[in-house]
Amino acid sequence: MIDTIRSLGRWGLSVFERLGRGHLLLLAILRGVPELFLRFSLVIQQLFSVGVHSVLIILISGLFVGMVLGLQGYNTLVDFGAEESLGVLVALSLVRELGPVVSALLFAGRAGSALTAEIGLMKSTEQLSGMEMMAVDPVRRVLAPRFLAGFISMPLLAAIFSAVGVFGGFLVGHGLLGVDDGAFWSQMQAKTDWYEDVLNGVIKSIVFGFVVTWIALFEGYDATPTSEGVGRATTRTVVHSAFAILGLDFVLTALMFGDV
Amino acid sequence: MRQSKSTEITVGMFVAAGLVALFVLAMKVSNFTDFTDEAGYQVVAEFENIGGLKVRSPVTMAGVRVGRVAAIDLSPVTYNAHVTLNLYGSFDTIPTDTAASIYTAGLLGEQYIGLEAGAEDEFLKDGDVIELTQPALVLEQIIGQFLFSKAEGE
Amino acid sequence: MPLVKIRDLHFYRGNRAIFDGVNIDIHRGKITAIMGPSGTGKTTLLSLIGGQLRPDKGTIEVDGQNVHTLSHSELYALRKRMGMLFQSGALLTDINVFDNVAFPIREHTKLPETMVRDLVLMKLQSVGLRCARNLMPSELSGGMARRVALARAVTLDPMMIMYDEPFTGQDPISMGTLVNLIHRMNDAMGLTSVIVSHDVAETAEIADYIYLLSGGKVIEKGSPEQLKRSSSQWVQQFMQGLPDGPVPFHYPGTDFADDLLNGEVSA
């Protein structure tokens, strides 16, 4: 009994310790961000491996999610004779929810896990220590550019996801199910608000990009420097990111759309 | 660690694609274009009840959109809703005795203001007031009245 | 005044004392060797000097500055003047040999690329790897990687270099070259060198002063000649590499026979 309490206490302490370390690391990273604008080539390189490499999965997933929304939405709407509203349904679902959330989940799996593994491996092969001894701060040189790249990439990826998804919904709705294309677009435009819907979705994706990149970098930097340690850290990145995305999505949705 | 030109180009393309996607969301998917409303003139109408009318609800005439609701206030004197309409500059020949009513698109759709042209020779201009208004039909009230009259009749 | 002054250093890993009251002076312009059995904490000592680990007690001063009370930026400024050759090499694995050696120059100076190239080729030439400059670290042997790391450690011409096992994994020829190189750099540039090594003969050849560490303490110190003439059995065993003597070969723990007889199957 005492043992259980004790181990519970130890676990609790270690959680706080990690939380503290994570925030301190975030502070250190953020402090390194301004000077990156003087060496933007570092960020470009990371935009390539973090952002560009995620485009394909985002394009394909976005297209299919949009097509499925088109099919499902049509089946529901047609019962109410409201299939003209298919565009609205597809666009709002994507722009408000699925775009930011699904692309963030994909981003965590595609780019987040890669970041963690990369940093963790650099740590376990003493590359980070090596940099420190060359008087190059690895937080600024290695982590900060990756952080900025993730932060920039995420909203762009989410926007691509949503745009491609709307197109997918249109393909199915108009091409396959014969919804009038004029009604599809005009209803969508009338009911999708730039501020309320699109911009709030973009804000969501910015928040998700921030959090996912942060988690990925922290897990890598904090990983036990062994093969198993890095493997675990990679898993944790994906799991923790998923929790963070879904939890934050609820909070943000409540804040943004809750008080209609 | 110099990077190859192709890295830079691909990253450039990625960023451009993201921005294009945002642009598509703005111009094609959402009502962003409405924010660039052509310059218009503002007229005021007072309604007893505006139901579910909102700022930026459409203002139409014979089904053609001629403007948007710019602001909604409560008049401190009459306790009526004080609605400011922004009418597009191209529709500058709306008679002063035009009537404004609040309609609902479909049974449960969004509410909008419909204008019915009057017969005056003078036209509405900035700052004018539309005198003839008809409040929104509030479904609950109608049902209430219906039940009440039923009960009276019996 | 010594360049590095270590006083009453205590450092623990868990409950195990790695250092238990160590005093070391490293003098300017000299080659100081730190020797001792595997696992005594020589690498740990270098990390402590470089400010990557924090002592539990005691002080380490480098060039008059207490390494562990420096601010982040002061510490990094100090590290610019220290070079370190890691035991594992610690090369950056996703850039090639040339870029690895160029890394510190590009990070800390704004030299034009042509000058960077000249500098890098010079350093690579001195370790005999000029023509391997386009290889990736994964394509190098252990010994070659160590030499690249050495070239990288000296690119910025620091005031002090710490070599962690520079000779391990080198064939006799490159070993001779390295010994020479370290010696030459010390003489020509007035560098201060700290060498961690097991190669008694090579180290004794170039070192001005040797510290022998064991069991968390300095067992013996002195010039190579003094150590060779030392009356201590321990020192004699270590310097001559005899299998039998007071130096334990095994990680501390229970007796081998006990372990066998106890028969804990789980381990």
Ligand SMILES: Nc1ncnc2c1ncn2[C@@H]1O[C@H](COP(=O)(O)OP(=O)(O)OP(=O)(O)O)[C@@H](O)[C@H]1O
């Ligand atoms: N991260 C660590 N956690 C716990 N103990 C460690 C850690 N790193 C090293 N040690 C312990 O500290 C002791 C000293 O390690 P160190 O690497 O400094 O030895 P060394 O003298 O350099 O040995 P070698 O000559 O084999 O390189 C070792 O006994 C090791 O078990």
Ligand SMILES: [Mg+2]
């Ligand atoms: Mg060692």
